[in-house]
Amino acid sequence: MGKEDVASSGIADGEERPPPLPPRPSPAAIVGKPTTALSSMNIQTLSFPDGSRGTFSTTNDNGPASSDPVSSSADQGIADLGFSAATRGSRINDIDESMSIMSFAPTLRPPGDLESLLIGDGDMSKKSPAWVLLRSQSAIVQPFESTSPEQATFSASFAREFQDIPDESEQSWPDEDRIRLWKSKLKHYMILSSAGKPIYSRHGDLALINSSMGVVQTIISFYEGAKNPLQGFTAGDARFVIATRGPLYFVAISKLRESDSELRAQLDALYMQILSTLTLPALTNIFANRPSTDLRKPLQGTESLLSSLADSFTRGSPSALLGALECLRLRKSHRLAINNAFLKTRADKLLYGLIVAGGKLVSVIRPRRHSLHPSDLQLIFNMLFESGGIKSGGGENWIPLCLPAFNNRGYLYMYVSFLDGQPPEQGLAEESVSVDEQIAIILISPDKESFFALQQMRDDVVAELKKRGHLDIIKAAAQKGRPTVHEIAPGTHINHFLFKSRANVQFCMPSLQPSFSSLITHRRLVTLYSHLHAAVHAKHSHLKVLHCVNVDSTSLAWVTPIFELYCVAGPNTSRSVMTQGANKIIQWAKREEERLFIIGGGVF
Amino acid sequence: MADANAPKPSSSVKLVLLGEAAVGKSSLVLRFVNNDFQENKEPTIGAAFLTQKCNLPTRTIKFEIWDTAGQERFASLAPMYYRNAQAALVVYDLTKPTSLIKAKHWVAELQRQASPGIVIALVGNKLDLTGEGGAGQDGSEGAEGEEAGDARKITTEEAQSYAEEEGLLFFETSAKTGHNVTEVFTAIANAIPETSLKSTRGAGASSMANRGGDEQRVNLNGPREAAKEGCAC
Numbered sequence: 001m002g003k004e005d006v007a008s009s010g011i012a013d014g015e016e017r018p019p020p021l022p023p024r025p026s027p028a029a030i031v032g033k034p035t036t037a038l039s040s041m042n043i044q045t046l047s048f049p050d051g052s053r054g055t056f057s058t059t060n061d062n063g064p065a066s067s068d069p070v071s072s073s074a075d076q077g078i079a080d081l082g083f084s085a086a087t088r089g090s091r092i093n094d095i096d097e098s099m100s101i102m103s104f105a106p107t108l109r110p111p112g113d114l115e116s117l118l119i120g121d122g123d124m125s126k127k128s129p130a131w132v133l134l135r136s137q138s139a140i141v142q143p144f145e146s147t148s149p150e151q152a153t154f155s156a157s158f159a160r161e162f163q164d165i166p167d168e169s170e171q172s173w174p175d176e177d178r179i180r181l182w183k184s185k186l187k188h189y190m191i192l193s194s195a196g197k198p199i200y201s202r203h204g205d206l207a208l209i210n211s212s213m214g215v216v217q218t219i220i221s222f223y224e225g226a227k228n229p230l231q232g233f234t235a236g237d238a239r240f241v242i243a244t245r246g247p248l249y250f251v252a253i254s255k256l257r258e259s260d261s262e263l264r265a266q267l268d269a270l271y272m273q274i275l276s277t278l279t280l281p282a283l284t285n286i287f288a289n290r291p292s293t294d295l296r297k298p299l300q301g302t303e304s305l306l307s308s309l310a311d312s313f314t315r316g317s318p319s320a321l322l323g324a325l326e327c328l329r330l331r332k333s334h335r336l337a338i339n340n341a342f343l344k345t346r347a348d349k350l351l352y353g354l355i356v357a358g359g360k361l362v363s364v365i366r367p368r369r370h371s372l373h374p375s376d377l378q379l380i381f382n383m384l385f386e387s388g389g390i391k392s393g394g395g396e397n398w399i400p401l402c403l404p405a406f407n408n409r410g411y412l413y414m415y416v417s418f419l420d421g422q423p424p425e426q427g428l429a430e431e432s433v434s435v436d437e438q439i440a441i442i443l444i445s446p447d448k449e450s451f452f453a454l455q456q457m458r459d460d461v462v463a464e465l466k467k468r469g470h471l472d473i474i475k476a477a478a479q480k481g482r483p484t485v486h487e488i489a490p491g492t493h494i495n496h497f498l499f500k501s502r503a504n505v506q507f508c509m510p511s512l513q514p515s516f517s518s519l520i521t522h523r524r525l526v527t528l529y530s531h532l533h534a535a536v537h538a539k540h541s542h543l544k545v546l547h548c549v550n551v552d553s554t555s556l557a558w559v560t561p562i563f564e565l566y567c568v569a570g571p572n573t574s575r576s577v578m579t580q581g582a583n584k585i586i587q588w589a590k591r592e593e594e595r596l597f598i599i600g601g602g603v604f
Numbered sequence: 605m606a607d608a609n610a611p612k613p614s615s616s617v618k619l620v621l622l623g624e625a626a627v628g629k630s631s632l633v634l635r636f637v638n639n640d641f642q643e644n645k646e647p648t649i650g651a652a653f654l655t656q657k658c659n660l661p662t663r664t665i666k667f668e669i670w671d672t673a674g675q676e677r678f679a680s681l682a683p684m685y686y687r688n689a690q691a692a693l694v695v696y697d698l699t700k701p702t703s704l705i706k707a708k709h710w711v712a713e714l715q716r717q718a719s720p721g722i723v724i725a726l727v728g729n730k731l732d733l734t735g736e737g738g739a740g741q742d743g744s745e746g747a748e749g750e751e752a753g754d755a756r757k758i759t760t761e762e763a764q765s766y767a768e769e770e771g772l773l774f775f776e777t778s779a780k781t782g783h784n785v786t787e788v789f790t791a792i793a794n795a796i797p798e799t800s801l802k803s804t805r806g807a808g809a810s811s812m813a814n815r816g817g818d819e820q821r822v823n824l825n826g827p828r829e830a831a832k833e834g835c836a837c
């Protein structure tokens with residue numbers, strides 16, 4: 001495998017200027033940015049060994065100062081959130097080298113690649129195995145190792161992103177300083193009523209930012225009045241995206257260079273959370289009766305849920321990006337047995353039952369006619385695992401909530417029990433089980449009186465799972481965590497990937513350790529994924545395969561009707577090495593499909 | 605509190621906590637059940653159900669505690685939690701006058717709607733903010749309280765005389781220092797008439813009688829919203 005990976009690749013290569021000699025000795029020494037040429041791409045066809053074909057985008061514009069460097073393929077989804085005025089106007093931001101999209105920058109290749117450049121990347125078959133081996137050793141640089149000044153500034157601001165702004169009562173903090181802090185945040189979310197009443201802001205108390213909210217409201221309603229609703233705009237280095245949902249305005253302000261569609265999806269999730277608290281008829285009634293209502297009162301207690309959602313988007317959430325959930329990897333026979341135990345103990349009033357471990361789905365049971373929508377599950381997962389309201393309670397919970405994608409008109413009732421969070425008998429030292437491993441049983445019913453019936457069901461399920469040792473299996477799997485890339489695709493140079501199974505609306509990924517576990521590298525990784533995602537999902541984009549080379553990373557997106565794969569490797573990883581790695585991952589995912597994903601779940 | 609003696613009679617008591625949001629209901633429960641306190645506790649979502657044993661000289665009481673969130677929009681759910689309760693803790697924040705008004709509403713509702721024999725305790729929480737200290741279990745918190753000055757807005761006399769009028773148990777507590785927290789629960793346990801203590805468990809499920817709810821119900825047969833992206837499972 002691998003030798004024939006790239007069937008045709010000569011087109012773009014033929015257009016390359018000969019690389020200047022001598023080549024730079026070490027990839028790590030690269031700090032300069034590629035020219036604007038890197039933003040441009042054309043498309044060529046690529047065949048994969050399994051017979052599928054994809055299109056490949058490559059550079060076709062080598063003009064050093066092209067003023068409109070964007071070709072038709074990938075421009076749509078990537079909004080201009082450029083860090084300087086110089087780039088405003090171009091749709092693909094190429095100022096920050098970490099994210100620009102291009103096929104390759106010839107001058108930046110390590111020596112091993114030069115020859116392949118001249119004779120074409122696909123001509124691996126002409127090389128001796130030893131050469132291939134040697135070459136494969138060269139790409140050992142991790143993604144995001146370089147630090148440009150822009151990157152350093154970003155890292156410093158992002159590290160402070162989640163620090164609270166002191167509130168009014170703090171005497172030592174004059175308003176100007178608090179406003180300055182507020183402005184330094186890279187990401188804001190605001191919710192206001194169409195009458196202009198502030199409802200929610202992620203940062204800063206509403207008193208502090210009342211005037212800013214007022215400005216936003218004025219701008220939005222100006223366009224609203226002109227029957228030409230404002231979708232978004234750019235101011236300086238910030239992108240504003242606006243969504244009008246019923247009587248509410250949602251605003252996202254981002255300096256993280258997320259795409260408009262991604263920001264809009266985030267705003268939709270916030271709206272879903274509000275519906276989940278109130279239901280649509282209640283929300284509509286409130287404003288129909290009194291347009292000037294202060295929604296903060298009816299929403300009481302929802303603020304922390306909105307903030308935990310907002311923060312998970314700001315930190316970067318592959319699940320939110322892909323609109324998919326992650327499952328706990330289990331043997332098929334184990335998953336089946338767990339489903340059956342779950343089904344066997346089902347209470348009459350049950351609508352949905354979920355077992356979740358470490359934030360990953362273990363088992364789902366549901367009526368034949370009803371499925372669970374990912375956006376509803378996102379709200380549940382956020383409530384249980386991201387916000388502290390339930391985790392810190394230490395008991396069982398009974399929660400009225402609306403699952404808007406299921407039915408936005410009424411409440412369901414959710415029973416939640418964290419198995420390890422159960423404080424045992426008095427005096428027993430509390431075992432410290434990290435959230436990552438906690439097992440939660442979630443039982444949802446339309447009957448508000450069914451708490452004790454569901455509590456009984458929880459006891460029965462747990463007893464059943466214990467009897468067969470399945471509880472330990474779940475615990476062990478949760479403890480083990482995600483596999484490393486090297487366990488998945490031995491020998492690959494790919495450092496991380498996201499694999500989404502479209503049919504199952506689920507995804508999997510390898511461990512984030514060690515390269516992407518810090519706040520900042522994680523954010524950079526997700527930003528890169530989000531750019532790939534936006535490019536391949538752009539309207540009118542017919543991209544199937546996208547290969548991006550940046551100064552500090554190489555990445556590949558591959559989209560078929562069955563799956564989406566996004567992978568990231570260090571800079572200077574050759575295209576064929578990327579494709580080989582991608583193929584290995586796909587084969588692994590195919591082989592492991594029934595372990596990685598819940599297919600159908602238990603149906604009753 | 606390990607009980608090595610001969611087995612004492614054990615019975616369970618259903619207890620509900622009511623009161624305005626953020627007065628410290630969950631904090632009182634956390635102190636009682638886990639002897640713990642969290643400075644920035646996130647608001648309760650829905651209601652939490654916890655159990656905790658309380659050893660009296662002659663018997664063991666197992667409290668089955670409903671800690672409600674106290675949010676306006678779910679006020680209609682409250683009857684579900686107090687309907688069969690033998691005891692209620694109505695909590696206010698003694699630094700916040702509106703919270704006592706809310707507490708009085710709850711007391712009135714309980715007296716009207718709950719089981720006739722229900723034992724009600726009125727609890728003024730956050731005593732540590734008054735500067736009177738309330739030398740707590742930890743002892744260490746006293747000094748901090750004094751520094752913060754006196755934030756008390758509701759006098760002991762005012763609340764006490766109201767409690768006496770209505771025949772309520774009355775305590776001022778601090779979930780933060782632990783002051784008086786166990787005392788509240790012990791007093792309740794002692795106040796429950798022996799006759800209303802039957803032996804435990806199982807009663808819960810059946811006693812949650814079905815009452816036609818007045819809020820919107822989800823109709824499982826209703827038309828489904830077209831899902832944007834298939835199903836997750």
Ligand SMILES: Nc1nc2c(ncn2[C@@H]2O[C@H](COP(=O)(O)OP(=O)(O)O)[C@@H](O)[C@H]2O)c(=O)[nH]1
Binds near residue numbers: 624626644731732781
């Ligand atoms: N100083 C002080 N703060 C408290 C006390 N009890 C609760 N709090 C704080 O008050 C806030 C609300 O408490 P919580 O238990 O969630 O209130 P609930 O909504 O009534 O359940 C939290 O930030 C607690 O840390 C107390 O006795 N003293």
Ligand SMILES: [Mg+2]
Binds near residue numbers: 629631671672
């Ligand atoms: Mg609470």
